[in-house]
Amino acid sequence: MQRRFKIRIPDPLAPRALIPHSLDMDIEFDPDKQMIAKHDDTTAHAVEPEPDTPLSDDEFERGFGAMLARRARAATGLSQQNFAEQFGIPAESLRDWEQGRKAPDTAAKSYLRVIARMPEAVAKVLHDAA
Known part of the structure; x- marks a missing residue:
């Protein structure tokens, strides 16, 4: 059955x-x-099941950074390469962040939050500054 x-x-x-x-x-x-x-x-x-192993601080930071990077890129609808070019982020760093291999630093996390909330405004400011 x-x-x-x-x-x-x-x-x-x-x-x-x-x-x-x-x-x-x-x-x-x-x-x-x-x-x-x-x-x-x-x-x-x-x-008996094993209790979940708590995340280390580094693992948590990488997971949180991955979420921020994916959220920011999803807000724009761009590919990794196009997102990296448009917002001046090294494509390799963006890939590492999204895949949780590395955590973005504090400034990069703030930048990703701003991009996620106002992608058009950030793109316009960067375009006007160029």
């Missing part, structure tokens, strides 16, 4: 205005095929 379940998993790093705050997943569950652990003293410790 198969059962289908639909679950929602909250995504704490999802930007509020751009993508849903959770992921929907369909899971098929067949109890006849699933391994069910016995609840005795010898297997109880092996079945």
